[in-house]
Structures are given as C-alpha cells and as structure tokens.
Amino acid sequence: MTGLRDARLHKALESAPDGDMRPAERVRREILAKAHQAVAPASAVPWWKALWESAGRRNSPWNAAFATLVIAGFVTVLWFDREVPGPLPETTQAGAPVPSAATPAPPVPPAAPAPTSAAETASPATTAPAQIKPAKPATDAATRAAQSRPAEMAQARKSEPALSARQSGPAQEAAGGAEPARERRADTKSLRDEDTRALAKSAQPQAEAAAPATAPLQGSVGAAAGTAAAPRAAPMARPAAPVQAAPAAPAPAPVIAPQRDAMASGWTHAKVSVGGREVEVERSQAGRLAALLGAIERGPRGEDPLEGPVALKIELSEQGAPVDALEVVGAQVRWARLRAGQRSSFVAKPEPAQLQALQAEVNRLTGR
Amino acid sequence: PSSEDTAFWRAAGRQLLQCLDELPEAQRAAFLLHHEDGASVEDLAQRLGLQFETAKSRLRYALQKLRGCMRRYLKVLETPA
Numbered sequence A: 001m002t003g004l005r006d007a008r009l010h011k012a013l014e015s016a017p018d019g020d021m022r023p024a025e026r027v028r029r030e031i032l033a034k035a036h037q038a039v040a041p042a043s044a045v046p047w048w049k050a051l052w053e054s055a056g057r058r059n060s061p062w063n064a065a066f067a068t069l070v071i072a073g074f075v076t077v078l079w080f081d082r083e084v085p086g087p088l089p090e091t092t093q094a095g096a097p098v099p100s101a102a103t104p105a106p107p108v109p110p111a112a113p114a115p116t117s118a119a120e121t122a123s124p125a126t127t128a129p130a131q132i133k134p135a136k137p138a139t140d141a142a143t144r145a146a147q148s149r150p151a152e153m154a155q156a157r158k159s160e161p162a163l164s165a166r167q168s169g170p171a172q173e174a175a176g177g178a179e180p181a182r183e184r185r186a187d188t189k190s191l192r193d194e195d196t197r198a199l200a201k202s203a204q205p206q207a208e209a210a211a212p213a214t215a216p217l218q219g220s221v222g223a224a225a226g227t228a229a230a231p232r233a234a235p236m237a238r239p240a241a242p243v244q245a246a247p248a249a250p251a252p253a254p255v256i257a258p259q260r261d262a263m264a265s266g267w268t269h270a271k272v273s274v275g276g277r278e279v280e281v282e283r284s285q286a287g288r289l290a291a292l293l294g295a296i297e298r299g300p301r302g303e304d305p306l307e308g309p310v311a312l313k314i315e316l317s318e319q320g321a322p323v324d325a326l327e328v329v330g331a332q333v334r335w336a337r338l339r340a341g342q343r344s345s346f347v348a349k350p351e352p353a354q355l356q357a358l359q360a361e362v363n364r365l366t367g368r
Numbered sequence B: 001p002s003s004e005d006t007a008f009w010r011a012a013g014r015q016l017l018q019c020l021d022e023l024p025e026a027q028r029a030a031f032l033l034h035h036e037d038g039a040s041v042e043d044l045a046q047r048l049g050l051q052f053e054t055a056k057s058r059l060r061y062a063l064q065k066l067r068g069c070m071r072r073y074l075k076v077l078e079t080p081a
Helices: A007-015 A025-039 A047-055 A062-078 A097-102 A113-120 A138-158 A160-165 A170-186 A188-200 A207-223 A229-248 A289-298 A352-366 B003-022 B025-035 B041-048 B052-069 B071-078
Strands: A269-274 A277-282 A310-318 A321-329 A332-337 A344-348
Touching: A007 B003, A007 B025, A007 B052, A007 B071, A269 A352, A277 A352, A289 A310, A289 A332, A289 A352, A310 A352, A321 A352, B003 B025, B003 B052, B003 B071, B025 B041, B025 B052, B041 B052, B052 B071
Parallel strands: none
Antiparallel strands: A269 A277, A269 A310, A310 A321, A321 A332, A332 A344
C-alpha cells in the first residue's frame, strides 16, 4: 500500500458484485476516449478541419457527388455549341394543305385551261416513277401528297428555266420525273413552313401581280408538251397562283382545316371512274380527295340544268354502304346523297381551280 | 481462497461501491482511474486536464473518504486472525 494506492480497496473493488462483468479493457479505453472527445471544447477544432474529417467518413456520398459533377460537365461540353431542339411543327394531315391550294382566285381561271389541256395531252410515257398508285400503302401516299404540294410550289417558282429545258423523249422524261421527286423530298420541311407563313399573311392586292407572274410560267409549261414535268407542272402552276393570290382572297381561305371536312367524314372507300378507267381506293390512300370533295360541297350551288357528258364519277361508300355519288358534268357537279333515310341531291358549282385540282387528284389515283 | 474470504471481500466490495457513489465525481474519477485503470498520477492529471498536484490532492481526498467509509472492513483486515 502506498500513499495514494490502497491494495485493500483495490481488492475490494475487484471483488465487488458484478465486478467480472466489466467490459474489456480496450472497450473501456475507447469509451473513455469518446467521452473526452465529446466534452472537448468545440473551438479546439477549426471548422474546415472538422469538415475535412467528416468527409472521410464512409457514409458521406462524395464519390456520387463527384460522379454527378463529371457527368454534368460532360453533358455541358457535348451540347455547348448546339441549339436546344425546340418544338417541331406538327406534321400536317394529307388533307390540310390541299384546301388552301385549291382556294379559287380570280386570275387563275383564264390560265387554268391551258395547263389542264397540257396535262391531258401529255404522252403516256410521262408516267414517272413518282406517280402514286392507289395500291401503295396509305401512309406512303399521304406523306408524298403532303410533301409534293410545297415542293411543287417551290419548283414552280424556282425551276422555270429547267421546265423549259425539259423537252425530250421518254428517257429524259423518266429522269426528269425522278429528279423532281427527289427534290420534293429534300425541300419538304422548309418549303412547307415558308408556304404556311405566306398563306397566313393578311390580304394584299397581289392577285393582279400573280396573274402576269403565273402566265409566263404556264405558257412555258404549255410549250413543254410531252415532258415528264408537264403533268406536275400543271398542279405546280395552279398551286403557285393560289399561293400568291391567297393573300388577296378572303381571309379564311388559306386556313381550311380538316375539321371543316364534315361531308367526307362518313366514307371509307371511293370508287373513281374517269376516261374508261375505274379504281377504288381507301380513304387513307385517297390523298387530297377528301378535302377537295369537302371544299366542293361547301362551295356555291348551281341551278343550271346539267348538260354534257359525265367527265368524272366518284362513288363514296362506308363499309360497303353507298354514301354519296358525284358526277362532274362540265363545270358543275351533280351530288347525290345515298344514305338510307337521307336521300337528296343538289348541284354544286365549284371554282374551276377546284375542279382542276379534283381532276388532277383523280388522274393521280387512276394512274393517268 | 476460502468461501469465507470470498464472502468477506464480496461484502467489502459492495460496501466500497456504495462509498464510491457518495464521493464527488471528480474524486471518484480520480480514484477509479488510479486503482481500476492503473493510471499513474501523471496520466491521471493528463486525462482529467488537471495539474499534477491538483490530481494528487484529489486522489488523496478520495482515499481518505473511502478509508473512512470502509473502516469496519479495514479494521477486520488489520486484526490478526
């Protein structure tokens, strides 16, 4: 026993009840160390050191944070000099652009018969690979029809010298037919936007300017008889004039939307008879036919008795049941409604441009 | 050791625990660190953050109180068997 250490008290302490249940020496030392750390003054450790020490703990997701920063930096570098893609314009339905192109304009009728006759006198060799047949898939026909219109407008404006140069035999006719098709597909999107903006502008007195502008074009088209571009030049010329004349037309004209196509909402099949040829197509393959028929139905009525042979006949049916029957006689259309309980008839007097567009569409469907 | 010795030390240990509960915390810590952990006075002073003499005096006071509390048992040990 020393002055400060008493062996008797030491032995009594070891012999105390539950004395052998003390924790291991190492555990007791750890507990003491933690206890001292807990009561240590906070100011003893600087804040940056405490943060650094806490970073070393396993429960801190520093690796995940670093990986997130790396990925964010990588994405930023990738997209640094690229524009963020904005909303794309909605793809127009097959019938949407047609009513705007078929909108009648006063200057158009005088020149319309010229390209029409040019189209009718075109040789059979003008059947180019780009001609759409009714048997083709519906989506393919609808897409190509929507694409062809703005492409045709642009080509009418830009390729006037090219049209006049295409006076050749069947070999060049086929090649010339293939080239417009490729150009149409390449310029579809930009031309569609450009034309939509042009059509949506307010009315201005451009009809007179449009007539002389289109006259030489149509004249050149008429001169290029027998060329591959002639049949498509006819619709090119006609849409070109309506495009330029549309601002002069009544304001609602360019904005003929599919929802106004009330008439054609009930038919699923159309049987077209023209020039001794007859073809039946589904509505999805009919391209602009539905929109054209709807525009004719909404157009002015005629009261004159129809005289002359039937140039074109269209029979509309829905799931096998007849719905409507149209007969184009001269410049008017005899329209007969054949639905059970709704039988009636009237005479429509569409604009010449509408009739020409309908004729062109029928020709396309029948492969003429 | 005989059972009587074991019982005696067990009772003494129980009494010592009661005496330790009556000690102030500082003195109790000093006693336990010195006797149970085997820390020297220097270690004791360092652990408790005290001066050497302060640690020494605390330990002395603790022993003095415990010996008084354990007087009966210590007297038995001093008496020759």
